[in-house]
């Protein structure tokens with residue numbers, strides 16, 4: 001087969017950008033295909049706008065505590081147009097990092113069109129047929145819209161249109177008390193909307209229960225209403241929408257946000273026709289992120305597994321390394337960090353106490369320290385929360401942190417759980433996104449960049465690429 005490229009990457013979000021950029025920096029001929037917006041979910045409808053609104057909400061909340069530390073602030077006045085502008089300025093500021101031009105400079109051929117996989121090595125895009133020994137699918141996910149009676153006849157928001165609101169909701173009803181539900185509930189409440197969260201189970205079910213309890217209490221004190229129940233039926237029209245739950249409650253609000261999880265993007269671009277195996281919610285993959293068709297990888301939100309920006313980046317670099325070197329790389333979730341950016345933040349790495357108890361029973365020890373004994377926290381008057389370290393023997397297997405900037409405290413645990421602390425390990429560590437701690441990784445990676453992408457590795461990559469083109 002005559003190949004046009006060494007690798008074809010479909011999707012220009014965190015996963016696809018990392019995979020394509022990685023391969024191109026080693027000198028491979030790469031096609032990077034994006035059908036909608038470069039940067040994908042994180043930049044355009046996810047992490048960036050959500051963290052921007054969280055910041056505006058924090059500012060409002062600070063001003064609400066008008067007399068603090070002996071300093072008086074005026075009560076907050078929220079200008080929704082200004083909040084909207086702040087969100088979109090943040091997106092615009094970061095956009096160039098993910099742009100077509102940036103990835104062309106790295107050496108990718110960037111094609112802005114929808115792709116279709118038509119064979120084990122073949123992709124059709126914009127009237128062209130591309131062929132490569134390896135294809136990487138990084139097509140992401142979209143909001144899951146549940147089959148709730150009446151939902152198709154009322155206007156509703158998801159993360160895809162939430163950040164375009166040009167008017168502040170008077171009362172935002174949120175279906176789903178997961179990560180999006182909780183971050184957005186606190187933000188909109190702090191900015192002045194009434195907010196009700198409808199959740200049938202535990203909010204933020206994947207996280208440490210004690211940490212979540214602290215946040216729920218804070219949010220209740222701030223005026224967020226929590227309703228336990230499953231949304232079953234919806235009625236109304238723009239401005240007055242009522243949600244009926246299986247617990248018999250009827251909650252009316254001006255706006256409705258659906259935040260009940262994600263649906264992997266797996267249809268409409270050739271997977272079914274090629275017979276790529278699917279799991280319950282995403283493309284089925286092995287630890288190397290190979291699909292059932294071994295020349296095709298699937299990484300990030302489109303496959304089964306955790307859905308986070310730093311996970312997409314980690315899988316993107318793993319797959320790039322495997323394609324470039326020919327050496328298998330496997331994902332390892334032992335030290336997977338994540339953080340929910342409520343205030344206080346809820347950060348996690350490795351196993352939670354619940355998970356560890358389920359797996360190891362009473363062989364684990366949990367050490368808990370409260371921020372009420374931490375002198376920096378006391379001086380700042382911000383002592384809510386705690387650190388829990390989960391040990392098996394003397395080995396740390398997890399940590400849960402609830403408190404101010406908790407997400408920034410995870411990095412030392414990455415090092416203790418993996419047992420790796422060299423400059424190279426720091427440069428390739430999986431760090432929760434978005435945190436300031438990422439700057440440490442960036443600096444360590446910069447130190448290694450000239451070596452990793454130096455002439456010798458490039459010669460080796462060219463040799464492996466030639467072998468693949470010849471023997472695939």
Ligand SMILES: Cc1cc2nc3c(=O)[nH]c(=O)nc-3n(C[C@H](O)[C@H](O)[C@H](O)COP(=O)(O)OP(=O)(O)OC[C@H]3O[C@@H](n4cnc5c(N)ncnc54)[C@H](O)[C@@H]3O)c2cc1C
Pocket residue numbers: 010011012013014015016033034035036037038039040041042043045046047048050113114115116138139140141159180265269299300301302307308309310311312432433434
């Ligand atoms: C509101 C919200 C807040 C979030 N906050 C955080 C956070 O704080 N931290 C965190 O770690 N994660 C967060 N996430 C999750 C994070 O955004 C995702 O895990 C991440 O963006 C997934 O990246 P991806 O590259 O796998 O997919 P995507 O970013 O979805 O990229 C996939 C791309 O593929 C393109 N595509 C699809 N099909 C085709 C095709 N056939 N041809 C060409 N292109 C195609 C799409 O247009 C898209 O641009 C958040 C998510 C949401 C919704």
Ligand SMILES: NC(=O)c1ccc[n+]([C@@H]2O[C@H](COP(=O)([O-])OP(=O)(O)OC[C@H]3O[C@@H](n4cnc5c(N)ncnc54)[C@H](O)[C@@H]3O)[C@@H](O)[C@H]2O)c1
Pocket residue numbers: 146148175176177178179180181183198199200201202203204205229230231232259260261262306307308338339340341
């Ligand atoms: N800080 C971060 O890292 C961050 C922030 C936002 C989103 N994300 C990612 O985005 C993804 C999606 O987040 P999400 O909050 O949509 O999903 P989620 O899986 O975190 O939570 C969904 C919630 O909806 C509830 N639910 C389901 N059906 C319901 C119904 N009919 N009525 C009421 N509640 C119902 C579930 O019980 C669950 O608690 C997550 O995978 C997360 O990783 C990450």
